[in-house]
Amino acid sequence: MTIEELDQIAESTRAEYDKYDHEINVCMGTGCLSQHSDNLKDALAKVVETQGKNVFVRRTGCMGLCAAGPLVLVDPEEVLYQHVNASNAEAVVASLGGEPIAALQCDLREHFDEQVHVVLENSGHIDPEKIDDYIARDGYQALLTALSDMTPKGVIRQITESGLRGRGGGGYPTGLKWGTVAKAAGDLKYVICNGDEGDPGAFMDRSVLESDPQRVIEGMAIAAYAVGASKGYIYVRAEYPLAVSRLTNALRDARRRGLLGNNIGNTPFSFDVEIRLGAGAFVCGEETALIASIEGRRGTPKPRPPYPAMSGLWGRPTLINNVETFANIAPIIRKGGKWFASMGSERSKGTKVFALTGKITNTGLVEVPMGISLRKIIEGIGGGVPDGHTFKAVQTGGPSGGCLPAEMLDIGVSYDALLKVGSIMGSGGMIIMDDTSCMVNVARFFVEFTMTESCGKCIPCRAGTAQMHTLLSRICAGTGTMEDLELLEDLCITVKETSLCGLGQTSPNPVLSTLKYFRNEYIEHIVHKRCPAGVCNIEAPVEVLA
Amino acid sequence: MTVDVDVKTLVIDEQEVSARAGQTILEVAQENDIKIPTLCHLDGLGDVGACRLCLVEIKGSNKLLPACVATVQEGMEVSTNTERLQKHRRSILEMLFAERNHICSVCVSNGHCELQTLGQEQGLTHVRLPYRNPELTVDASHERFTVDHNRCILCTRCVRVCSEVEGAHIWDVMGRGIDSIIITDLHQEWGSSACTRCGKCVQVCPTGALFDKSKVGSDHPKYPDFLLQLNLMREAQ
Numbered sequence: 001m002t003i004e005e006l007d008q009i010a011e012s013t014r015a016e017y018d019k020y021d022h023e024i025n026v027c028m029g030t031g032c033l034s035q036h037s038d039n040l041k042d043a044l045a046k047v048v049e050t051q052g053k054n055v056f057v058r059r060t061g062c063m064g065l066c067a068a069g070p071l072v073l074v075d076p077e078e079v080l081y082q083h084v085n086a087s088n089a090e091a092v093v094a095s096l097g098g099e100p101i102a103a104l105q106c107d108l109r110e111h112f113d114e115q116v117h118v119v120l121e122n123s124g125h126i127d128p129e130k131i132d133d134y135i136a137r138d139g140y141q142a143l144l145t146a147l148s149d150m151t152p153k154g155v156i157r158q159i160t161e162s163g164l165r166g167r168g169g170g171g172y173p174t175g176l177k178w179g180t181v182a183k184a185a186g187d188l189k190y191v192i193c194n195g196d197e198g199d200p201g202a203f204m205d206r207s208v209l210e211s212d213p214q215r216v217i218e219g220m221a222i223a224a225y226a227v228g229a230s231k232g233y234i235y236v237r238a239e240y241p242l243a244v245s246r247l248t249n250a251l252r253d254a255r256r257r258g259l260l261g262n263n264i265g266n267t268p269f270s271f272d273v274e275i276r277l278g279a280g281a282f283v284c285g286e287e288t289a290l291i292a293s294i295e296g297r298r299g300t301p302k303p304r305p306p307y308p309a310m311s312g313l314w315g316r317p318t319l320i321n322n323v324e325t326f327a328n329i330a331p332i333i334r335k336g337g338k339w340f341a342s343m344g345s346e347r348s349k350g351t352k353v354f355a356l357t358g359k360i361t362n363t364g365l366v367e368v369p370m371g372i373s374l375r376k377i378i379e380g381i382g383g384g385v386p387d388g389h390t391f392k393a394v395q396t397g398g399p400s401g402g403c404l405p406a407e408m409l410d411i412g413v414s415y416d417a418l419l420k421v422g423s424i425m426g427s428g429g430m431i432i433m434d435d436t437s438c439m440v441n442v443a444r445f446f447v448e449f450t451m452t453e454s455c456g457k458c459i460p461c462r463a464g465t466a467q468m469h470t471l472l473s474r475i476c477a478g479t480g481t482m483e484d485l486e487l488l489e490d491l492c493i494t495v496k497e498t499s500l501c502g503l504g505q506t507s508p509n510p511v512l513s514t515l516k517y518f519r520n521e522y523i524e525h526i527v528h529k530r531c532p533a534g535v536c537n538i539e540a541p542v543e544v545l546a
Numbered sequence: 547m548t549v550d551v552d553v554k555t556l557v558i559d560e561q562e563v564s565a566r567a568g569q570t571i572l573e574v575a576q577e578n579d580i581k582i583p584t585l586c587h588l589d590g591l592g593d594v595g596a597c598r599l600c601l602v603e604i605k606g607s608n609k610l611l612p613a614c615v616a617t618v619q620e621g622m623e624v625s626t627n628t629e630r631l632q633k634h635r636r637s638i639l640e641m642l643f644a645e646r647n648h649i650c651s652v653c654v655s656n657g658h659c660e661l662q663t664l665g666q667e668q669g670l671t672h673v674r675l676p677y678r679n680p681e682l683t684v685d686a687s688h689e690r691f692t693v694d695h696n697r698c699i700l701c702t703r704c705v706r707v708c709s710e711v712e713g714a715h716i717w718d719v720m721g722r723g724i725d726s727i728i729i730t731d732l733h734q735e736w737g738s739s740a741c742t743r744c745g746k747c748v749q750v751c752p753t754g755a756l757f758d759k760s761k762v763g764s765d766h767p768k769y770p771d772f773l774l775q776l777n778l779m780r781e782a783q
Contacts, residue, residue, distance in 0.1 A: 281722065298719065303595035303615045456700065456719065456726030458596045463641035466724040467675050487674055494637040497610055497630075498598045 001258040001265055003144045006135060009257075013136035020056040022096045024048075025073040027124060029062030029210050030203075030242055031364075036085070037070035043089035044072075053093060061211020063124035064115075066364035068106055073124060082106035111362055114381050116343065118351045119327040120367045123211035128246050131253035134214040140259050142333035143218050146225055147265045150333075155226040156182060159329070161337030163349030168194055168285075168322030169397065169426040170502070171348070171415035177319065180309040181227040184317035189229040191220050192313065192320040193273075194290060195236040195243070198282040199398025200449060201357040202429030205323035207365050208353070209236065209243035212327070213250035217273060219326030221260065222333060224271045227319050232273040235290050239280065247275060282453035286501045287312075287320045289455065300455045301501035322427065324353055345371030348414035352428055359434040361386045368413070375409040378432060389434035393518070395442075397426025399449040400506030402513030403439060422513045424506060438535035439518040440525055443510045444472035450507035461504030464495035468511060475522060478529045478538035485522060489515065558624045571613040571624055572600055582626045583635060583664055586701040587614040588750055590773030592710055597701060599635055599664070602626045610634075635668050644675040645724075646682060647696040648753075655754030658767040661699060662753075682727075687737030690759055691748050693728070698755035700726055704747035711773065714742050746773075 017023065026032075026041040045057045063071045068082035072092060081092065081104040088104060095101050117123075126133035134140070146155050160175025181189060193216060197205040209216060220232045236244055251273055254260040262270040276294050283289050284299040291313050293299040312318025328350060332340045341349045348370040354377065357363055361383030368377060374394060378384065385391045393403040396413075402423030404411075411417050415425045433442060451465040471488045474480040492508035492515075499505045515522065524532050531538055552567035558580050565574040570593075575582050586597035595612040602613045605623035613626070625631070642648075642661060650656045682695040702719065705728065709715040716739050720729040730739040748756045750770045757766055 283722075303612055305617075451723055454723035456721070456723045457594070458598055459638050459641055459645075459699075460598055462700070462723055462726065463645045466678065467641060467644065470676050470678075483674075490637065491675075494634050498601055498634050498638065500595060500598065500612075 001140075001144070003141070003148065003265075006140055006144055009132055010136045010138070013132040017056060017136075020054055022053075022055045022077075023075040024055060024057045024092065024096075025060045025063075025075065025124060026057065027061070027063045027069060027071040027073075028059045029066075029207060031062065031066035032069035032071060033242070035070050039086045040070055040072070040084055040089065043086040044092065047089045047093045051093060053096070055093065055096060059127050059129070060125060061123045061128045062120075062207040062365060064120065064365040064367075065106065065108070065111065065362055067362050068364075071106070071124075074100075080106045108362065108383070111366075111381050111383065114372070114376060115367050116351050116369050117367050118331050118340075118343075119208060119215075119324055119353050120211070120365070121331070122215065123207065126212065128211050128213055129249050131214055131250065131257055131259075134212065135257075138334060139214055139330070140218055142330040143221050143225075143259065144265045146222050146333055147267045147269055152182060152226045152228065155222060155333065158333060158337040159226070162328075162332045162340035163337075163344070163347075164325065164328055164332065164340060165348060165415060166322060167324035167328070167352065167427065169424060171425060174321065174325055177309060177321070178223065178226050180307075181229075181317050181319040184310055186317050188231075188316050189227055190313045190316055190318040191224045191227065191229045191232040192290070192294070192308075192318060193220055193232065193234040193323060193326055194285060194287065194320055195234055195240075195323045196278045196285040196290060197237065197240075197323070197427060198285050198453075199427055199429045201355060201431045202398055202427055203355045204353040204365065204428045206240050206243050208323050208327050209240065210246055213243075213247045214254065215330055216247075216323055216326045217250060217254055217260065219329035220273060221264065221271050222329050223319055223321065223326065225269050227317075229319065230270055230272075232271060233276050233294055233313070234273055235276045235278060235284070235294060237280070238277040244275065244277065251275070281455070282449075283455045283501070283503050286503060289501070290320070291318065298455075300457045301503075303500060324428070343369045345412055345414045345417075347416055348425075352413065352425070354428045354430050356382045356430050356432065358430075358432040359385050359389060359391075359436075360432040370414050371412040373410050373412055374404070377413065377430070378409065382432070385432065385434045389436060391432070392435050392437055393433045393439065393442075393514075395423075395431040395433070395446075395510070396429070397424035397506075397509075398429045399446045399453075400424065400503065400509050401426050401429075402509045403433070403442065403517065404513065405517040408517075422516055423509065436533055436535070438476075438531050438533040439514040439521045440472065440531075441476055441533075441535050443514045444469065444476055446510040447472055447507065450503060454503065454507075458498075458500035458504060460495045461499045461501075461507065464491055464499070465504070465507050467491055468495070468508065472511070475525050476531075476536045476538075478525060478536070480526045482526060485526060554618050554620045556618050556620070556622045556624065559626055565618045567618070569618050571602060571611070571616050571618055574618055575613060575624075575626060580626060582613050583667065584614060585660060585664060585699070585752060586703065588703050588707075588770055588773065590711070590770075590777050591703060591706045591750070594702060594706070597699075598638055601631060601634065603628055603631060632668065636670050639665050639668055639670050640673050640675050642699050643670075643673050644677050646678070646680060646698065653697060653754040654757045654762055654766040655697075655768075658765070659754060660752035678724075685730075685736050686759070687735035688741065688743075688759075689737065690743060691736065691745065691756060692759055692762075693730075693736060693756055694754065695727060696755075697753045698728060699753055700728065701752060702728070703750040703752065704728060704756060707746045707750045707773070711776065712742060712744050712746050714740060714744075716741050717747060
């Protein structure tokens with residue numbers, strides 16, 4: 001496969017689609033599929049066929065606005081319909097070329113206008129199971145250009161210049177990591193894509209893998225060229241069956257097109273990727289545990305250093321990046337590091353995909369430039385808290401992130417800013433809570449999650465999270481004392497500072513942040529034996545009953 | 547002939563020391579009679595950095611490093627016994643004492659227990675945390691040894707010695723988090739497992755979790771130092 005051949009495929013694919021008067025894109029991501037968008041697509045195709053219309057019905061990946069699914073996007077008019085079902089098929093086809101159906105139309109300008117799509121540029125526009133769709137939108141241009149016109153060092157320079165930081169949560173500069181692996185001694189190196197997205201309420205990586213799997217593979221191939229690796233692994237949760245099947249399909253297609261395998265682009269560069277399935281352990285998202293899991297061992301973290309960049313998979317230098325990080329690579333190589341660095345805040349460049357869940361109107365996936373305020377994401381793009389309730393807190397960064405109150409909504413979203421106020425960027429989950437949530441109970445819920453998901457290797461995480469959970473349960477039940485609260489805070493500090501891996505180190509964040517911003521709720525539970533939000537079931541004090 | 551040795555100099559607890567590159571902070575500290583508390587570490591076994599008792603402070607970094615696996619760097623300034631570290635160590639020991647049913651007075655290892663000794667050394671006078679009192683089993687199916695999970699602290703020394711030194715690997719960890727437990731083979735009775743009856747696991751166990759049946763009711767000191775001699779003999783071969 002050469003660039004000329006790639007261009008030919010792109011042109012013929014585009015010409016093929018140009019023959020149609022209209023294209024109807026039906027979202028078939030997990031969210032819309034759960035509302036039977038597959039039946040909708042079949043119905044649309046049937047109506048088009050029986051009416052003999054010159055219309056193409058396409059299966060696409062996630063369009064982002066999961067709350068309004070199933071979604072249908074009509075091109076070239078760019079009309080978006082929401083809550084469409086199979087019975088609307090005839091009406092949708094009939095409206096083509098005329099007035100859009102007002103009752104179904106989704107007109108959320110504010111939701112889409114503030115967003116900048118880099119990672120999600122193809123999501124909802126291409127068929128994730130057709131590699132030619134991806135090629136038609138400049139897919140694999142970056143890989144073949146890098147192979148023919150750039151040195152590995154040149155690739156790393158672009159990535160460094162872009163200011164891209166690891167999207168898995170740590171925020172480690174990607175260029176620096178690539179440079180370290182490239183410099184590490186050894187002929188055999190590995191590239192691993194971490195798709196073990198386990199945070200409750202987070203589905204960014206799943207969506208990218210379901211909607212645009214080729215983009216991740218291209219990013220990995222570019223990385224492999226840059227660091228000198230010849231073998232890659234994608235570690236995906238087994239709980240993501242659709243992502244796994246689309247990825248399997250994408251790998252097969254890429255091999256058939258000569259974009260994976262030996263001598264890619266007629267160069268000496270060879271690279272292939274295998275899928276490894278996670279068996280349901282959250283801790284396997286931690287890189288050393290993930291590597292152990294790929295090696296077939298128990299998924300427990302190891303102390304770092306040595307970092308995987310020096311000694312990773314089977315003791316070889318290993319580059320490990322998250323799905324979203326790899327999804328950013330191709331556009332950076334295509335458009336240059338400077339272009340990427342022009343977006344975002346001073347120390348957090350580019351865009352970030354967030355999964356909005358919880359008490360928010362527009363549940364779904366959004367991609368915004370770094371530095372945008374939480375308020376814009378939640379009240380603007382997210383449409384605010386529904387049903388007349390008021391906003392109480394947002395938890396960023398998954399179960400080990402912090403809960404931020406309304407006063408914090410004006411901070412710009414970046415790695416450093418979130419860390420400063422006691423939360424983390426994490427992988428990009430955002431759980432919005434309203435006045436019906438009890439913050440003590442929320443903290444207890446998240447600690448229960450980390451307690452259950454702790455691997456049990458180091459003592460502070462294994463026993464400490466269990467103790468935190470016991471103390472929080474006492475407070476929720478109204479039997480906690482002020483001594484318990486003091487003990488809880490002590491415990492949080494020890495677990496945070498002494499745990500072996502990120503899971504343990506960040507597990508007290510929900511407690512510490514709620515103690516910082518919602519301390520009065522803890523005091524209410526302990527001293528006045530009442531839950532302000534009315535969530536916790538506190539029995540009335542004995543003297544009242546007597 | 548010159549030997550290429552890369553020497554590093556560093557400061558541990560305000561004492562200037564030298565070390566070979568690649569040595570761990572713990573090794574260098576021990577060579578210089580600086581005591582860092584350890585529990586999962588045992589000379590002669592691979593380190594896992596799991597118990598977190600050997601954490602030390604490095605000047606210029608807020609991150610605490612496990613001395614058993616962190617290697618020395620030129621010019622690093624290590625503090626091994628600050629107030630912050632002491633507090634964390636007591637806290638971790640408290641978590642261990644509250645995690646399972648550690649009742650020294652009825653334990654075969656009373657007086658010879660590393661956990662007990664550490665508690666005394668670190669000035670742990672009482673446990674503030676709620677005791678979890680889990681229901682755990684005792685497996686006495688083996689003709690010579692017994693495992694009492696009530697006293698296990700999951701240091702995985704038995705797992706490592708069985709795998710790394712004896713080469714049998716009958717011990718491993720099952721479950722996760724607070725429900726973790728050591729098992730023999732695929733969670734079958736110790737007595738019917740592929741155990742070679744070498745007894746190494748019993749000798750390296752820091753508490754009374756693994757013990758020799760013939761010693762019940764009597765003094766049961768353990769002799770983990772055999773590992774160093776064994777390793778020396780193997781190296782000589």
